[in-house]
Amino acid sequence: MAAGAALLALSIAPLSFAAPPTFSKEEQRLRKAVDDAEMCFHFAGEFNGDGSARDKEVARQQRKHCGKESQQLVLQAYRKNPQDVRLYPAVLRLDGLMPGLTLPAAEKARLCAVAKTELACP
Template identity: 70%
Template structure:
């Protein structure tokens, strides 16, 4: 009986926490390429953190995924979109990830501004 209350309580807390989760960024049909560039940047960042450099089978798989997601055209599109509209908060997390993956293109002041607005823990102090 006590276990049922614990499970029910955990489910209730889980549902409550999901209702407060941030809503995903919305993109129009015209912004599909930008949305893909953001998704690819996020995946590129994810796989960069998993690379061990030991030549293992896992590293080979990560290299394959990086070739798929870490393309220059998408990265340039994301940078161009940010430069055209630096107030578009939908771009902030991916721009911060891209900044940490490539030659840093954001000033320290810009990084601080974007981090304050987006609270992206993976790339913000």
């Protein structure tokens, strides 16, 4: 019985990981902006505010990944094509992190239903 459960768990496990979004050669700048949004979100949760060496490293990473230009590129692409599901996780991660960006509840729910971005969705 335990072997059967283990086999079932192994067969389901690969289905739980989504493939990273695919961007064309011409969209590599947008791909980097989407990746930066993920890293910006990640490092926002790492900052302790205690002035430690770790905080200094986190601040350095935030400067590297939380650039306004990159964030604007994601939002411009999303506004141009709000049905582009590749952008949903990045837009959800930038929600609340980016000054002036707060998604309406209905829009956030729509994106969350598709993206299932655990940390950014309730």
